[in-house]
Amino acid sequence: MRPAPDMRTLLRWIAGGLAFVGVVVWLFGGPNRGWTKTSIAREISDPVTGLAQVVWEKTFLPGLDFLAAALGLAAVLFALSWVCRGKSLNGPRPNESNAA
Amino acid sequence: MKVALTIAIFSLLAGLAAERVSAAQRFDFKDPKGVNNITFRLDAPLEAISGSTAGVSGEVEFDPANPGALKGRLVVATETLHVPNPMMKQHLHSDKWLDVAKHPEISFRVAKVASVKTVETETKAEITGDLSIKGVTKSLTVPVRLTYLKDKLSARLPNMQGDLLVLRASFTIKRSDFGINPGQAEEKVSDEIELKLSLAGQCPK
Numbered sequence: 258m259r260p261a262p263d264m265r266t267l268l269r270w271i272a273g274g275l276a277f278v279g280v281v282v283w284l285f286g287g288p289n290r291g292w293t294k295t296s297i298a299r300e301i302s303d304p305v306t307g308l309a310q311v312v313w314e315k316t317f318l319p320g321l322d323f324l325a326a327a328l329g330l331a332a333v334l335f336a337l338s339w340v341c342r343g344k345s346l347n348g349p350r351p352n353e354s355n356a357a
Numbered sequence: 358m359k360v361a362l363t364i365a366i367f368s369l370l371a372g373l374a375a376e377r378v379s380a381a382q383r384f385d386f387k388d389p390k391g392v393n394n395i396t397f398r399l400d401a402p403l404e405a406i407s408g409s410t411a412g413v414s415g416e417v418e419f420d421p422a423n424p425g426a427l428k429g430r431l432v433v434a435t436e437t438l439h440v441p442n443p444m445m446k447q448h449l450h451s452d453k454w455l456d457v458a459k460h461p462e463i464s465f466r467v468a469k470v471a472s473v474k475t476v477e478t479e480t481k482a483e484i485t486g487d488l489s490i491k492g493v494t495k496s497l498t499v500p501v502r503l504t505y506l507k508d509k510l511s512a513r514l515p516n517m518q519g520d521l522l523v524l525r526a527s528f529t530i531k532r533s534d535f536g537i538n539p540g541q542a543e544e545k546v547s548d549e550i551e552l553k554l555s556l557a558g559q560c561p562k
Contacts, residue, residue, distance in 0.1 A: 290403075290404070291404030292403060292406075292441075292445070293442060294441035294442055295442070295443050296439070296441045297441060298407070298409065298441070303390070303392045303513075303557075305506070305509055305512045305521070306392065306506070306513070306521060306523045306557040307504075308392050308393070308394075308523065308525075308555040308556070308557055309394075309555055310390075310391065310392040310394065311394045311396060311411070313439060318441075320404075320442075321403060
């Protein structure tokens with residue numbers, strides 16, 4: 258049976274996953290080099306007056322702030338993993354119990 | 358006989374004058390089609406902050422034969438100002454910026470019309486008026502383009518007869534002039550705000 262990962266490894270996996278998901282969502286969402294948006298303006302010309310009507314369509318467009326937040330959080334988790342001791346979440350590792 | 362003739366002439370002149378006055382039409386700028394909008398743009402380091410509002414209302418009196426006599430007032434419901442980033446929108450409506458709760462309206466009242474040039478249905482003019490934002494009123498001169506569309510209301514709103522008045526204007530104001538977070542965060546958001554008005558008023562018959 259495989260031993261459960263220790264806290265350090267778990268944090269690193271979460272950090273890596275978060276960074277990966279953040280980059281993928283940002284890349285496939287645009288990639289938008291501006292701010293994150295939850296609506297996008299579309300212009301429709303009014304045939305009678307010739308005015309451009311601004312219609313806001315609800316959509317999620319991740320921006321650089323989203324990417325920075327994802328990578329920043331991943332970096333924090335990765336840094337925390339260095340602080341954590343490499344101890345198993347389900348008690349001591351088999352080799353640790355043997356040593357004891 | 359002479360007195361009667363004088364009275365008749367004065368009555369005729371008064372009638373003509375009254376007709377001249379009544380030739381001014383009242384255009385309602387609350388657009389049932391929701392096309393009317395004002396867009397705004399502020400420079401910012403990462404990306405310019407652009408937004409718009411469709412919450413425009415107000416009335417303008419316009420005489421196609423005498424465009425220089427234009428008068429009226431336009432109002433924007435402050436809470437209808439929209440930007441695509443929710444956090445920015447929250448900041449924009451907050452007490453530091455527009456303070457929507459205390460100042461629910463932005464208004465512009467026409468005081469004077471100058472440099473009027475009319476070609477067929479299109480009039481270009483410089484309108485001076487009082488712009489009120491966040492409780493601060495400043496006099497402002499704005500170049501506008503007016504297009505009078507006679508009997509075009511039915512094309513826009515079926516079952517309604519009348520005229521349309523299209524108003525277009527682009528100009529810049531400074532947020533510091535209106536006490537909108539003056540002198541603060543100018544490295545993040547520019548002091549200058551570019552405004553573009555695209556409005557149509559209707560005058561049903």
